[in-house]
Amino acid sequence: ASRSIRITAPWRSIRDRQPARESHAVNPRFLSPSQLAAYRRDGFLVLPGLVDDTRCLALRERAMELARRHVPEPAQATIFTADGRALHASDEYFLGSGEAIRCFFEQDAFDASGRLRTDAHLCLNKLGHAMHDLDPVFDSFSRTAELAAIAADIGMQAPLLLQSMYIFKQPRIGGEVICHTDHTYLWTEPPSVVGFWFAIDDATTENGCMWALPGGHRLPVKARSRLNAARTASELEVLDPAPYPAEGLVPLEAERGTLVLLHGALPHLSGPNRSDRPRHAYTLHAIDGVADYLGDNWLQRPTLKLRGFNP
Numbered sequence: 493a494s495r496s497i498r499i500t501a502p503w504r505s506i507r508d509r510q511p512a513r514e515s516h517a518v519n520p521r522f523l524s525p526s527q528l529a530a531y532r533r534d535g536f537l538v539l540p541g542l543v544d545d546t547r548c549l550a551l552r553e554r555a556m557e558l559a560r561r562h563v564p565e566p567a568q569a570t571i572f573t574a575d576g577r578a579l580h581a582s583d584e585y586f587l588g589s590g591e592a593i594r595c596f597f598e599q600d601a602f603d604a605s606g607r608l609r610t611d612a613h614l615c616l617n618k619l620g621h622a623m624h625d626l627d628p629v630f631d632s633f634s635r636t637a638e639l640a641a642i643a644a645d646i647g648m649q650a651p652l653l654l655q656s657m658y659i660f661k662q663p664r665i666g667g668e669v670i671c672h673t674d675h676t677y678l679w680t681e682p683p684s685v686v687g688f689w690f691a692i693d694d695a696t697t698e699n700g701c702m703w704a705l706p707g708g709h710r711l712p713v714k715a716r717s718r719l720n721a722a723r724t725a726s727e728l729e730v731l732d733p734a735p736y737p738a739e740g741l742v743p744l745e746a747e748r749g750t751l752v753l754l755h756g757a758l759p760h761l762s763g764p765n766r767s768d769r770p771r772h773a774y775t776l777h778a779i780d781g782v783a784d785y786l787g788d789n790w791l792q793r794p795t796l797k798l799r800g801f802n803p
């Protein structure tokens with residue numbers, strides 16, 4: 493059992509504020525029984541060809557444009573390290589990004605004197621975290637009948653799209669992401685977060701594809717990220733100091749248009765991109781509206797209403 497405590501007033505859970513429910517009974521089922529069994533057994537499911545190239549490339553174009561449009565001033569810029577810490581950052585820039593479209597840079601994006609090595613939009617780590625609600629191209633990519641059906645198939649009763657990230661994993665400087673679970677960062681009780689990860693470029697072991705631990709979603713989650721008392725920064729509360737198993741992870745290579753479903757308690761990571769090919773990906777994190785989303789999670793949506801997968 494986690495040692496987390498639930499904070500209610502004055503930060504009510506998202507469910508209390510936004511009881512947006514959508515029926516899953518109206519959608520046809522999408523996954524086959526064997527696909528569902530594999531998801532339950534492994535904690536992930538790779539679905540090649542879910543999105544056609546045209547839509548992937550349109551999202552890619554849009555992400556590049558948003559990157560150019562939203563590049564922050566150097567003083568605001570947040571850099572991401574492999575363990576998810578934000579450096580040199582205005583924490584406010586990060587903590588307020590749950591309701592915004594903001595740019596986060598690679599650790600290697602800056603030279604020794606602190607200047608960007610190349611154009612800002614070419615050294616971004618990611619865009620986050622509300623493109624799916626604030627940009628029409630991301631909105632329509634993120635909300636389809638297929639995705640609604642898949643969410644229903646894996647047992648989500650009232651899915652809510654909480655967070656979107658467009659990850660650039662740039663050639664040569666694209667950083668690694670160490671082993672973690674998404675539930676650590678988007679904590680609900682009971683656990684409910686699911687990652688919907690889309691390959692926008694082909695992802696291989698050379699350019700930093702994801703790796704995951706089959707069956708690892710049955711292990712206890714080892715940490716919880718939560719806001720400090722002043723709500724000015726997030727801190728990692730360690731629940732179990734033993735590291736994740738180093739053996740047994742499998743690469744999730746994925747061609748453009750592949751959807752990878754990731755159970756929120758599944759340990760996963762991605763390597764650095766030292767190749768000369770980009771590895772763009774788009775991730776949506778959905779929670780179940782029937783679970784409690786805790787008020788001391790870093791991502792809060794005080795004004796922007798959460799919606800599900802239905803267009």
Ligand code: FE2
Pocket residue numbers: 672673674687760
């Ligand atoms: Fe993740």
